[in-house]
Amino acid sequence: DGGITQSPKYLFRKEGQNVTLSCEQNLNHDAMYWYRQDPGQGLRLIYYSQIVNDFQKGDIAEGYSVSREKKESFPLTVTSAQKNPTAFYLCASSPYRGDQPQHFGDGTRLSIL
């Protein structure tokens, strides 16, 4: 079955450490997204990519970085500059540029040690 795989499911970060969250899709979708979900705030867009080797900042990109070297992969790095990284991170995809997100992964829960 096609879908989005996020790993790991749970991740712990030490102060000052960068961590990378994996997102892989086998749907052949052009567009991929990273959202952050905090209680009572819904999903907020971190970064999005409409095509390989291209990505744009969302509403809360500070302290995060991404790459899109392959169509199927869109990893998110939470850097030490992100002062409040504890959250649930969701990766999503859509078939075409400009589409709304249509498929979501299971998410990664990041916590600070």
Next chain:
Amino acid sequence: AQSVSQHNHHVILSEAASLELGCNYSYGGTVNLFWYVQYPGQHLQLLLKYFSGDPLVKGIKGFEAEFIKSKFSFNLRKPSVQWSDTAEYFCAVNVPGGFKTIFGAGTRLFVKA
């Protein structure tokens, strides 16, 4: 900037009760509107969408939503809820041709059997 407001964070209903979840957005131009649902233990998924045409749209599992342009609203309705409708519901909006879909904070619905 666009924003989406969902009026209720938590709703508790008995089976067979009618459901209406409120959603308002702020944007003066043409928008696409969506409702997503996340059932316990499952991925977030698209419930229904409005792009243009008939402002009353029907989705899966008996849900419908009505777009009222003058009120900037896109409320979700179901005449008779079931225990299996227990989930979190998110309203979302994007601009046609744009790349950013903005989500509301979500409404947790609990249906008592």
